[in-house]
Amino acid sequence: xxWYRKLHWQIILGLTFGIAYGILAASNGWGGFVxxxxxxxxxxxxxxxxxxxxxxxxxxxxxxVASLSDLRxxxxxxxxxxxxxxxxxxxxxxxxxxxxNVMQPGEFIPPELRDQLMSTYADDAAGREVxxxxxxxxxxxxxxxxxxxSNFFAAASNNRNMLQVVMVALFLGxxxxxxxxxKAQPLLDFFGSLNDVIIRLxxxxxxxxxxxxxxxxxxxxxxxxxxxxxxxxxxxxxxxVYCIAVLLGLxxxxxxxxxxxxxxxxPMGLKTFFSGxxxxxxxxxxxxxxxxxxPVTMERCEEKLGVSEEVSSFVLPLGATINxxxxxxxxxxxxxxxxxxxxxxxxxxxxxxxxxxxxxxSIGTAAVPGAGIIMLVIILEAxxxxxxxxxxxxxxxxxxxMCRTVTNVTGDATVATVIAASEGQLSIPNLSExxxxxxxxxxx
Numbered sequence: 039x040x041w042y043r044k045l046h047w048q049i050i051l052g053l054t055f056g057i058a059y060g061i062l063a064a065s066n067g068w069g070g071f072v073x074x075x076x077x078x079x080x081x082x083x084x085x086x087x088x089x090x091x092x093x094x095x096x097x098x099x100x101x102x103v104a105s106l107s108d109l110r111x112x113x114x115x116x117x118x119x120x121x122x123x124x125x126x127x128x129x130x131x132x133x134x135x136x137x138x139n140v141m142q143p144g145e146f147i148p149p150e151l152r153d154q155l156m157s158t159y160a161d162d163a164a165g166r167e168v169x170x171x172x173x174x175x176x177x178x179x180x181x182x183x184x185x186x187x188s189n190f191f192a193a194a195s196n197n198r199n200m201l202q203v204v205m206v207a208l209f210l211g212x213x214x215x216x217x218x219x220x221k222a223q224p225l226l227d228f229f230g231s232l233n234d235v236i237i238r239l240x241x242x243x244x245x246x247x248x249x250x251x252x253x254x255x256x257x258x259x260x261x262x263x264x265x266x267x268x269x270x271x272x273x274x275x276x277x278x279v280y281c282i283a284v285l286l287g288l289x290x291x292x293x294x295x296x297x298x299x300x301x302x303x304x305p306m307g308l309k310t311f312f313s314g315x316x317x318x319x320x321x322x323x324x325x326x327x328x329x330x331x332x333p334v335t336m337e338r339c340e341e342k343l344g345v346s347e348e349v350s351s352f353v354l355p356l357g358a359t360i361n362x363x364x365x366x367x368x369x370x371x372x373x374x375x376x377x378x379x380x381x382x383x384x385x386x387x388x389x390x391x392x393x394x395x396x397x398x399x400s401i402g403t404a405a406v407p408g409a410g411i412i413m414l415v416i417i418l419e420a421x422x423x424x425x426x427x428x429x430x431x432x433x434x435x436x437x438x439x440m441c442r443t444v445t446n447v448t449g450d451a452t453v454a455t456v457i458a459a460s461e462g463q464l465s466i467p468n469l470s471e472x473x474x475x476x477x478x479x480x481x482x
Contacts, residue, residue: 083250103211144378
């Protein structure tokens with residue numbers, strides 16, 4: 039197959055042309071044209087992925103749980119999955135804190151730029167504070183209440199409630215395990231067929247991916263720059279060290295931590311892994327939503343990485359709702375950066391509070407663009423830093439949101455691969471000269 043017909047190269051081309059056209063449009067004041075005639079194709083692409091996200095999670099997770107046959111196996115896989123997710127998130131937060139304390143990005147922001155940013159984004163910051171206030175007023179066990187919906191159809195109507203959909207799917211799958219095979223088979227056939235149809239629809243939607251990515255990137259550039267690209271240059275010159283700190287942390291997590299985990303706990307080759315997950319990373323970058331990317335992540339893990347459907351259908355939907363390594367790292371760096379910029383010192387106790395709060399916040403962060411900034415407000419309140427300080431980072435948040443979503447999705451795929459290897463359910467493509475899939479046996 040020619041290189042230009044491969045999906046990841048088509049998405050890369052769409053991304054490249056989108057950047058070039060976005061800069062050209064911003065330079066010539068074509069922002070209105072982009073909003074009216076280009077951006078809708080990106081919206082259609084994202085809506086298509088979101089459209090199938092809920093039925094995909096429901097069908098795949100029900101089938102995944104039901105196929106585990108007994109609750110002991112479910113407990114084993116579930117325990118390993120949640121444990122690894124929490125460990126990788128804690129590692130990400132720690133890396134972020136080390137970087138921000140060493141680089142001290144808050145010391146590089148000029149006072150005049152700080153005052154300008156605080157004024158420019160004051161209204162937006164106030165809106166985020168209100169949203170965070172509603173979240174922080176809840177009791178300590180409210181997150182457990184939020185996991186169980188009172189009305190499934192209401193939960194399924196909003197992608198922000200994906201954790202509730204996951205809980206319903208788990209509950210339904212556990213119920214099916216309790217039934218005899220004859221009684222459970224009609225529902226299993228239904229969800230199996232639904233899952234197969236959704237996976238095929240992913241292929242159809244991904245045909246639009248190059249155009250959708252082009253439109254999303256072009257619209258992002260014009261929305262961030264307005265009709266004056268020099269504004270971004272000025273913004274990045276003042277917040278450049280902060281951006282570098284975040285990108286350095288995300289890079290370490292993505293290209294050092296995850297590959298190390300893969301090398302230690304699975305036979306997966308790094309070239310095979312990153313080649314297989316590449317299109318999902320590109321979609322994550324363009325959509326800034328691990329939830330919208332979930333259908334692509336599942337398809338790539340199953341078809342290109344050899345993760346069994348039983349494992350991917352359980353681990354990946356769960357990861358899209360509770361595993362936010364990139365978001366948690368960004369929250370840690372941003373919190374300390376804001377404190378530094380406002381000349382507020384943070385001791386060991388405050389930074390330990392950041393680790394614990396960011397770890398818990400990552401579990402409840404919605405897998406949609408910009409949700410992490412709301413949880414950041416809660417973290418700032420926990421360590422006594424003025425929440426209005428988020429105005430300092432809102433100007434570059436959209437760009438960094440795209441990058442941290444890539445880390446989130448890569449982390450999900452890494453854990454799915456490790457869990458599959460530990461359960462003897464990893465078939466690595468092209469491992470032998472004959473190109474056959476080799477079924478790995480579980481370690482003794």
